[in-house]
Amino acid sequence: MLRERVNPKGTMLNSNQRRTGVFLFSLLGAMIPAAHGADFPRATEVLERAVADGAFPGCTVVAGNDEAILWSAGFGHFDYEGTRPVHPATIYDLASLTKVAGTTAVLMRLVADGKLDVGEPVVRYLPEFAGDPDGEDGAHRKAVTVADLLRHRGGLTSWRPFFRTVDGYSELLDAAIATQLEASPGERYRYTDVGFILMGEIAARAGGKPLPELERELVFDPLGMTDTLRNPPASLHARIPPTEQWAGRDGFVHGVVHDENARAGEGLTGHAGLFSSAPDLASLAGELLRAGNGGSRLFPEAVMDQFTGRCPEDFNRGLGWGLSSGGGSAGALLSRASFGHTGFTGTSIWIDPEQNLYVILLSNRVHPTRDNQKIGRVRAELADAVVRDLGESGGQPVR
Numbered sequence: 066m067l068r069e070r071v072n073p074k075g076t077m078l079n080s081n082q083r084r085t086g087v088f089l090f091s092l093l094g095a096m097i098p099a100a101h102g103a104d105f106p107r108a109t110e111v112l113e114r115a116v117a118d119g120a121f122p123g124c125t126v127v128a129g130n131d132e133a134i135l136w137s138a139g140f141g142h143f144d145y146e147g148t149r150p151v152h153p154a155t156i157y158d159l160a161s162l163t164k165v166a167g168t169t170a171v172l173m174r175l176v177a178d179g180k181l182d183v184g185e186p187v188v189r190y191l192p193e194f195a196g197d198p199d200g201e202d203g204a205h206r207k208a209v210t211v212a213d214l215l216r217h218r219g220g221l222t223s224w225r226p227f228f229r230t231v232d233g234y235s236e237l238l239d240a241a242i243a244t245q246l247e248a249s250p251g252e253r254y255r256y257t258d259v260g261f262i263l264m265g266e267i268a269a270r271a272g273g274k275p276l277p278e279l280e281r282e283l284v285f286d287p288l289g290m291t292d293t294l295r296n297p298p299a300s301l302h303a304r305i306p307p308t309e310q311w312a313g314r315d316g317f318v319h320g321v322v323h324d325e326n327a328r329a330g331e332g333l334t335g336h337a338g339l340f341s342s343a344p345d346l347a348s349l350a351g352e353l354l355r356a357g358n359g360g361s362r363l364f365p366e367a368v369m370d371q372f373t374g375r376c377p378e379d380f381n382r383g384l385g386w387g388l389s390s391g392g393g394s395a396g397a398l399l400s401r402a403s404f405g406h407t408g409f410t411g412t413s414i415w416i417d418p419e420q421n422l423y424v425i426l427l428s429n430r431v432h433p434t435r436d437n438q439k440i441g442r443v444r445a446e447l448a449d450a451v452v453r454d455l456g457e458s459g460g461q462p463v464r
Contacts, residue, residue: 104458105136107450111443116141120439121411123151123306124428127343128451130421131354134347135455143306144317144432156292156304157427158323159339160408164261166293166349167280168335169215169372169385170364171268174283177368181271183212183384187219190267194242202246209250211267214260215384216376220246221257228329237330238266254382258326258336264385265335277333287363288348293341295322296332305340306429308410323410323431337409343425350416350423357418373404389415394441396448399424411440415448424451 105128112124123141127134139151159166175181181190187209188195197203205220213219227240241262247255265276272279277295285293297305297320307317322328324337332338356364357373372384381390389395389403395415399422405415411430416423426447430440 105138105451105454107454107457108136108447109138111446111450112138112140115439115443118439119145119437120443121428121430121437122432123155124411124426125151125153125155125157125343126427126447127153127347127423127425128455129347129351129423131351131358131360133351134344136451137343137347143429149303149306151306152304154292154304154342154344155306155427156297156301156340156342157306157412157429158308158408158410159341159412159427160324160337160410161258162341162346162406162408162412162414163327163337163339164264164335165385165406165414166341166346167284167339168261168265168268168276170284170349171272171276171279172215172264172385173364173368173372174279175268175271176371177363177365181211181268183215183371184210186210187214187263187267190270191242191263194263196243205246205249209246211264212384213250214264214267216254216382217256217260218251218254218376218382219257219260220248220250220252221255221259221263222247223255223257223259224326225259226325228325231329234330234333237326237334238262258324261336262326262330262334265333268335275333276335280339284349284363285345288345288352290341290345290348292345293339295338295340297340301340307432308429309431309435310433317433341427343427346414346425346427347423350414350425353416354418354421354423389417392445394444394448396445396452398449398452407444409435413444420452422452422455424448 122145125139127137129135137153139153141151143149188207195203195206209219227237231237231240241259244259269276302320305320307319308323309318311318322332322338327334327337352361355361356369359366373386375388376382381388386404387406389399389401394407394413395403399415399417400419402419403415403417407413411428414425430437
């Protein structure tokens, strides 16, 4: 008997059809209509209120489990002029979701393939990071491990305006490598873009190809994530909302990565640069849920546990992933086993293996300015509303 599986549209795919199932997942996900909110009334109210309150001009949302998308919807418009309504498959600038959807996912694949050991020093993969090997800074640098960088405990500064002086990825990487440590490795937690610029190059060195090629080969293509890419071509700009006002220029950043350092690095960096749609990220989230049960063809359960386990020194960080603290952007109702990340442009992803549930929100809250800080409460309210809606509908998110 052929085993049947529900695809995002609710129709059935048998094993003969599954050879093209990954492609169909992406295609059918892009066809989900904007009106799926009736099944999630609390979550719909949260996002309608957020648009009316100006938290963002528009957004997409998707919630699902390890088998299917349960709800996907678009709210609002690309901008406050209402020039184009948001569709569930609208493509957004992911900002720091790049760190997990791209860089960390690639690193997980490399660990699974035996090409990377996160316990090894950074200098094994990036020898130039050692700097002056005879100086005190050099001694500390040689002690920084890949895991330290992934947990944001490598002693690096949070951010530097490299874009003011560098031109191109190579110069940006050199500047990040030359940045002095501010603390000894493991001494403290400091969220750092600089560390993930280095992580992108470490992935490239370990994998033998540039990070964007590894993302496509190891993660996006196998999962049919055809809307997930860097430096989107002009032909896709009609599907991409604008972000912030160009500094010193007319118009808005549109179809170009919002993060200035990533832009200076040609959109190729490990900390930012990816664009994607909610259905594409749902494909990744579903695969990560399956990984937790040993059912993923990409991510072994042991690697999943390694990357989403809590760091003894900081219980809110895994390797690359943030972990739920019972509050914050994950809300109060996702379990403490949840892992996820947020992005500066107004994006977030939370995945709860205990409740077999993921919640993804994409928006351009930085349009027209990054000074808009209303996104924080929306993320938490949305996560809680999705859990409540599932419970009240009998959806039983808990396995």
